[in-house]
Amino acid sequence: MRRSYKFLLRPAVGQQGALVAMLADHCDLYNAALQERRDAWRHSSKTTVRYGDQSARLKGVRAVVPEQARWSFSSQQATLRRLNKAFEAFFRRVKSGDTPGYPRFRSRARFDTVEFPKDGDGCRWDSTPRDGATRVRLQGVGHVRVHQHRPVRGRVKTVSVKRQGRKWFVVLSCDDVPPELAKNRTKKHRQAVRRVAKLHAKIRRQRLDHAHKTANFVVRDADVIAHERLDIANMTRRPKRRPGEDGTFEPNGAAAKAGLNRAILDAGWGVFLAVLTAEAECAGRRLIAVDPRNTSRTCPLCGHVSAQNRDGEGFKCTACGLIEHADTVGALNTAIRAGLALCAAT
Numbered sequence: 196m197r198r199s200y201k202f203l204l205r206p207a208v209g210q211q212g213a214l215v216a217m218l219a220d221h222c223d224l225y226n227a228a229l230q231e232r233r234d235a236w237r238h239s240s241k242t243t244v245r246y247g248d249q250s251a252r253l254k255g256v257r258a259v260v261p262e263q264a265r266w267s268f269s270s271q272q273a274t275l276r277r278l279n280k281a282f283e284a285f286f287r288r289v290k291s292g293d294t295p296g297y298p299r300f301r302s303r304a305r306f307d308t309v310e311f312p313k314d315g316d317g318c319r320w321d322s323t324p325r326d327g328a329t330r331v332r333l334q335g336v337g338h339v340r341v342h343q344h345r346p347v348r349g350r351v352k353t354v355s356v357k358r359q360g361r362k363w364f365v366v367l368s369c370d371d372v373p374p375e376l377a378k379n380r381t382k383k384h385r386q387a388v389r390r391v392a393k394l395h396a397k398i399r400r401q402r403l404d405h406a407h408k409t410a411n412f413v414v415r416d417a418d419v420i421a422h423e424r425l426d427i428a429n430m431t432r433r434p435k436r437r438p439g440e441d442g443t444f445e446p447n448g449a450a451a452k453a454g455l456n457r458a459i460l461d462a463g464w465g466v467f468l469a470v471l472t473a474e475a476e477c478a479g480r481r482l483i484a485v486d487p488r489n490t491s492r493t494c495p496l497c498g499h500v501s502a503q504n505r506d507g508e509g510f511k512c513t514a515c516g517l518i519e520h521a522d523t524v525g526a527l528n529t530a531i532r533a534g535l536a537l538c539a540a541t
Contacts, residue, residue, distance in 0.1 A: 198349065198372040203342040204331075204356070204363040213336040214356065214363060220262050221274045222306035228278050229298060246279040267317025267334045273310040304438045307358040314351040320367060322347060331365050341365060348372045360444060402463045403470075410471040414478045420471070421533030423487035423525075427465050431456040485532040495527040 206214060228249050235244045250272055257264040263271065281298040289295045311318040311333075319332040329343040333356065349372035357364045380388075413420055434452050437445040475482040491510065493500045499514035510524045511517070 196349075196372045196374060197352075198369050200345070200347050200367045200369065202329075202344065202365050202367075204365055205328075205340040205342055206336075206363060207339075210336050210339055211363070214333075214339075214358070216262075217266055217309055217333075217335060217356070218306055218358060219303050220266060221271065221309050222301055222303050224256075224263060224271055225274050225278055225306065226300045228275055229300060232278075232282065246275055249275050265335045267311060269313060269316045270309055270311050270318075270334075273312050277310070302438070309356050311354040311356075314354055318354045320347075320351045320354060339365075348375075402466060406463060406467040406470040407474075409467065410474040413471065414474045414480050417480065419481045419483065419533065419537065420475055421483045421485055421529050422468065422471070423490060423529055424484040425464060425468075425487060427459065431459050481537075483533040483536055485529055485536065490528040490532075491521045491525040493524070493528050495524060495531060 231249065232244045235242045253268070253271055253275070257268070257271075278298065285295055285298055314320055317334045321330045321332060321338070323329075324343075329341045330338040331341055331354065332338045347367060347369060349369035351367050352370045353368040355366040355368075357366055433456075434447045434449055437447045472482060474480075489500050492502055492504050494504060494512035494515060494517055496517050497512065497515040499512055501513055503513050504510055505521060508521050510519045510521045
């Protein structure tokens with residue numbers, strides 16, 4: 196079994212400067228290799244430069260650029276493989292017809308990981324504590340103190356150094372990790388686990404019961420049912436991090452978004468739509484999923500679309516002056532689009 200262990204690094208002041216320089220030089224190598232691939236494709240009759248070509252020229256790069264020669268050769272190869280994986284993913288998306296997303300250049304603030312493919316090649320995990328601390332040796336940096344809060348099991352295969360904000364971490368990927376036996380729990384802990392499981396089971400039954408009752412009510416009173424085609428996975432996706440200039444990350448509203456995600460998942464929209472689909476099929480009803488874009492920003496009377504039509508939960512058309520609740524407007528537009536879909540089908 197493979198398992199990863201993540202520990203906090205405690206570098207000295209000089210070692211911290213060396214770690215920053217290591218990330219910067221690997222970032223420059225990544226961007227230079229990306230530029231070489233782009234230039235070869237554009238100016239050399241669409242010639243493709245592969246990982247093997249760039250890895251073979253890495254020795255010459257280290258001889259010309261002294262800054263690159265101070266770091267591990269294998270870690271630089273890992274950086275080139277990282278770029279190669281980005282291109283493989285790009286060509287795979289092109290072949291499958293998805294949005295390609297060409298590999299981008301990385302700023303030094305966004306390039307935060309250096310990988311050493313093999314323990315002992317440019318790095319060495321020293322599991323024997325000295326002076327009361329465990330250390331990891333990194334070429335060009337030295338022996339860095341590690342806050343090892345749990346034992347490492349198995350055989351260390353790869354070592355990665357990662358920067359998160361102003362902190363540094365080492366990530367060990369280990370092979371042949373023996374399975375851990377279940378820990379003995381107290382009687383109170385087992386009772387608490389049973390109580391929590393009972394509460395979750397009750398909530399699950401209540402949600403499913405409400406979904407069935409609501410779906411049956413809708414199916415009995417309507418021959419044609421329309422709903423917005425909601426992508427719940429995208430709606431509950433975590434916001435992307437916003438890297439700052441000093442290596443930290445700017446606020447991105449993740450806490451507020453987490454609360455909204457919990458509310459969406461707790462409402463059980465996906466469960467209800469699955470139940471509604473099954474009930475409508477059994478009853479012979481027509482179920483239509485419509486495009487949800489701008490349903491609450493479009494006036495159902497004149498068709499005017501504008502973000503200015505919305506004011507919180509209210510709706511006021513800036514063209515014809517219609518005043519209504521935004522949810523009512525969204526329902527009307529959903530019905531209109533379902534009607535157009537029916538007309539197009541017939």
